[in-house]
Amino acid sequence: MKFNKTQSLSASKSARRGFIKSIAFTTAAIAGTAMIASPQLMAAGQTWKIQSTWDAGTVGYSMFEEWCQGMEEKTGGELAFKPFPAKSVAxxxxxxxxxxxxxxxxxMNPFTLxxxxxxxxxxxxxSYPAGPDQPAQWDTMFYSLGMLEKTREIYKKLGLFYVGPIQHDANIxxxxxxxxxxxxxxxxxxRLPGGMVAEVFQQFGVSTVSLPGxxxxxxxxxxxxxxxxYVGPAVNYELGFSQVTDNILFGPPGVMSVYQPVDLMDLTVNLRSWNKLTPKIQQIVEDEVRNYSQRHYQTIQKRNIEAMEKFKADGSKVSRLSQADMVRFRKAAIPVWYKWAxxxxxxxxxxxxxxKYMMNDTVGYITPEDIKGME
Structure with missing residues (x-):
């Protein structure tokens, strides 16, 4: 049976209310038991409380929770992660x-931005407007070009240890x-994030608004x-966006987003807590973050493919910016890059x-002419 938009919107509101109630119930249950740890666990090693920015009941939090629950076994009982959804502690x-x-x-497991x-x-x-737009490029910069080490130096000044990036998705x-x-x-x-993203869109006549999800x-x-x-198709469909909009904007073929194509999350921990771990356990945690990053990304991509079929079934239409638009967007973005740098x-x-990476011929996004006069 095919529902019209009004019927679909009514059904979506009902489903969304149920989804929110489910989240509230799950969050309350987690908060109610948050401080209870088994005597065996406490006797065996440390327990870390880690809060994600994913809401309870979402695919993102389900994956995060499952990953955290496996840490005790992977460290031989020396370290356990107690997961918390968004807003449950902080x-x-x-x-x-x-x-x-x-x-x-x-x-914490936040969006780094x-x-x-x-x-x-x-x-x-x-990722930022018209910057590196492939997940592999970001992994290359972090793990092969020295960006991870520099990031850790920055976070250390604030009493934090940046364990590593966690691949998430593009924003659309x-x-x-x-x-x-x-x-x-x-x-x-x-509605757009602030900072560089808002500043670039404003150059194209957009009135930008900052709103929580x-x-x-x-x-x-x-x-x-x-x-x-907001984020990618999988989560956006769960939030009911197909019922209040009719169109989805992507970048050129092969690029979901020109303004936040690789919206990274991360695992960041208290520096004092990190330093209490043995080098062996520290290495296990670092390795597990890299493994989780891959699994997190791949699972969300699968859900995105499924969600796009649902969006189209609901009548949503997809449009793409052209390669010429991409060139214009990058030209507008470059001065904003330098402003923030x-x-x-x-x-x-x-x-x-x-x-340097974007100007290397293996990437070729930027030429000397593109940045002429920039300092």
Whole structure:
């Protein structure tokens, strides 16, 4: 039976209310048992409390929870991870950051870009407008070109240890009206992250709005925004975006997003807690983060493919920016890159690693002519 948009929206609202109730129940249950650890575990080794920014009940948190629960066995009982969903210990991002620094939590699993106000270099520790757009490129920069070591130096100044990046997905835009080129963005009011992303979109006539993820659906439903960026198709479908928008914007073929194509998460831990581990256990944790990163990414990609079929069944239409749009977007983005790179020496050092890589012929995204006059 084919439902019309009104029927589908009503059903989605009901399903969404049930989904939110399920999340609330799961979060309450987790919070209620959060501080209870088995005597055997406490006697055997350390237990770290680690909060993710994924909400309870989502595919992201389910994977994170499963991974955490396997750490005790992998370390021979010397270290266990006690997972927490978003907002269950620290109520917001600022509190999450401070809780890990102070040791209330021993670790966090955030989107790295969250710390642009606290760590300017972090805007270059996850993808940014028209920058490196393939997951393998980011793994190459972190693990082969020295970016991981530099990142750890930066975090160490704040009493934190950056264990490693966790591949997540691209961010995409859902809109009420079709967007077939950059010119179509002019005059639109779009929910976007702040910082570099907002600054680049503003150059194309966009009015940018910053909203937490939980506020996007009602804003689209009420029409207070015309479009919204959020994560990838799998999670966005769960949040009901197909019921309040009709269009999805991707980049050119092979690129889901031109503005945040590789939206990285990470595992960051309290430095004092990290230093209490033996080198053997530290290495196990580092290796497990790399393994989890791959599994996390691949699982979400599978869910994305399934979700796109659901979006299309609901009537959503996909449009793509052209390669010419990509060139225009990168031209607008480059001065913004330099603006953020010049905020402090750490940001500049991270950006220098990436710029050299993008200018290397194996990548070829940037030419000397593109950055002529930039300092």
């Amino acid at each position: 109520a917001d991002n600022n509190a999450l950051f401070d809780s890990v620094r102070s040791g209330v939590l021993q670790g 969250y710390w642009s106000g606290k760590i300017p270099a972090s805007v270059f520790l996850s 835009i859902h809109s009420k009206k079709p967007v077939n080129s950059l010119d179509d963005l002019k005059g639109m009011k779009i 939980s506020d996007i659906f009602p804003a689209l439903e009420k029409g207070t925004i015309d479009a919204a960026d 010049n905020k402090n020496p750490d940001a500049r050092e991270i950006f220098d690693i990436q710029l």
